[in-house]
Amino acid sequence: MAYLHDADTIVASATPQGRGGVGVVRMSGPLSRVIADRLAGQTTLRPRHATLCVLRDTEGEPIDQGLLLFFPGPHSFTGEDTIEFQGHGGPVVMDAVLQAMIACGARSADPGEFSRRAFLNGKLDLSAAEAIADLIDSQSSRAAKLALRTLQGALADAVAVLVGALTRLRVFLEATLDFPDEELDVDQNTQIGDPLGDLLLSLDSLCANTEQGRILREGFTVVISGRPNAGKSTLLNSLTGKNSAIVTDIPGTTRDLIREHILIDGMPVHIIDTAGLREHADTVEQIGIERALQEVAQADLILYLVDDVAGWTEDDTRILARLPASVPLVKVHTKIDVSGAPPGVIDDVLYLSVVHGAGMDELRQLIKARSGLQHGGEGLFLARRRHVEALQEARRYLQAAQVLCEHRAAPELLAEELRLAHQALGRITGEFTSEDLLGEIFTSFCIGK
Numbered sequence: 001m002a003y004l005h006d007a008d009t010i011v012a013s014a015t016p017q018g019r020g021g022v023g024v025v026r027m028s029g030p031l032s033r034v035i036a037d038r039l040a041g042q043t044t045l046r047p048r049h050a051t052l053c054v055l056r057d058t059e060g061e062p063i064d065q066g067l068l069l070f071f072p073g074p075h076s077f078t079g080e081d082t083i084e085f086q087g088h089g090g091p092v093v094m095d096a097v098l099q100a101m102i103a104c105g106a107r108s109a110d111p112g113e114f115s116r117r118a119f120l121n122g123k124l125d126l127s128a129a130e131a132i133a134d135l136i137d138s139q140s141s142r143a144a145k146l147a148l149r150t151l152q153g154a155l156a157d158a159v160a161v162l163v164g165a166l167t168r169l170r171v172f173l174e175a176t177l178d179f180p181d182e183e184l185d186v187d188q189n190t191q192i193g194d195p196l197g198d199l200l201l202s203l204d205s206l207c208a209n210t211e212q213g214r215i216l217r218e219g220f221t222v223v224i225s226g227r228p229n230a231g232k233s234t235l236l237n238s239l240t241g242k243n244s245a246i247v248t249d250i251p252g253t254t255r256d257l258i259r260e261h262i263l264i265d266g267m268p269v270h271i272i273d274t275a276g277l278r279e280h281a282d283t284v285e286q287i288g289i290e291r292a293l294q295e296v297a298q299a300d301l302i303l304y305l306v307d308d309v310a311g312w313t314e315d316d317t318r319i320l321a322r323l324p325a326s327v328p329l330v331k332v333h334t335k336i337d338v339s340g341a342p343p344g345v346i347d348d349v350l351y352l353s354v355v356h357g358a359g360m361d362e363l364r365q366l367i368k369a370r371s372g373l374q375h376g377g378e379g380l381f382l383a384r385r386r387h388v389e390a391l392q393e394a395r396r397y398l399q400a401a402q403v404l405c406e407h408r409a410a411p412e413l414l415a416e417e418l419r420l421a422h423q424a425l426g427r428i429t430g431e432f433t434s435e436d437l438l439g440e441i442f443t444s445f446c447i448g449k
Ligand SMILES: Nc1nc2c(ncn2[C@@H]2O[C@H](COP(=O)(O)OP(=O)(O)OP(=O)(O)O)[C@@H](O)[C@H]2O)c(=O)[nH]1
Pocket: 227, 228, 229, 230, 231, 232, 233, 234, 235, 246, 247, 248, 249, 250, 251, 252, 253, 254, 255, 274, 275, 276, 277, 334, 335, 336, 337, 338, 352, 353, 354, 355, 356
């Protein structure tokens, strides 16, 4: 990738605002070295050595004393000449250092601009750059550990293996385009069909791991749905151990979405209580129902609640038909303390009572099992929704290629599907990418990273 010789020199504080023992200011770009020399009044900065110095502003007034470090490009985080100044971590001092650097020709860095330059200069792939942000944002030691695995290439390496196999297949296919059709026919199954099948298997397993990584990063989203009065809000309150939602015996109590966050054996789960679904509702409730339906479409799992005393009704059948078929759904019958049904799973229906607590452990286990998350965490890493989507897209192209192969379609058509699959995979690491995507990713970073 191109080395950005003509880029601006950017500067930002790398340590957070506020008071601290040490404050780090980082500068990257072609003028870094010159600016540091000018402020420190010396030209003896040795690459990757700490030099004690006094920084002065453009008038020659001392600002701070500290260590200067010079990392010449391309062997720096950004790939460009980079200067780090480790001074005293006070907001006034740090600001004075920044202003002096800006007065000498640097400009304030945008959020994530250091990482963006690192990516553009080929120092980091996109998944690793994202993992840096995830590592910084980690809320638990487990998330931090998994983010570090992604940073160290757990996802990028797996994608590289797939891309390697795909490239071999593409090269073979492109070569066969020159041969007469009969010759290709003889080989198509073993030479293309078999490796394609292997590739799909590997892709499936990476897809599953990446989906787990996404759940570990974003949490598993469970939406509680069902008719009014089924006991949805009661279940939410029980799972979270708080009285987040109002519970009454009046149908139509809940209108707004109520979101809570819980951990099931360390797995982050978002639980969302929604308005009960029914045909004839007043204006406010109707809005609540629309919100509920929107939320259901985004969920990883729907818990469809039924009051076991009333049992399954025709309304339930009608509502179920309106819910998105693409989201997995589990039927949960509640209030068995009144109906007298035994707790547990019978014919794919979970029976429970929030009042007695019977069946609640089974529910937690069921949510965990449905998330697909396994114990141990070997081979796990943190991932994002866009990674999963790219893998799924690649899978669709490879499946299309497989169908074409089975029907002995023209190799040109096959080659095109493989090219598109390659492109989808390349978006994960940033081999193929758009300005929009880069903007979206890097602007969510903190300044100075
Ligand atoms: N006996 C018994 N009553 C329950 C149970 N779960 C909920 N209830 C009662 O059922 C009624 C309705 O409960 P909610 O949790 O408000 O029901 P909902 O599905 O949120 O209702 P809407 O918000 O109106 O859609 C309340 O009176 C609850 O106390 C249960 O497991 N056993």
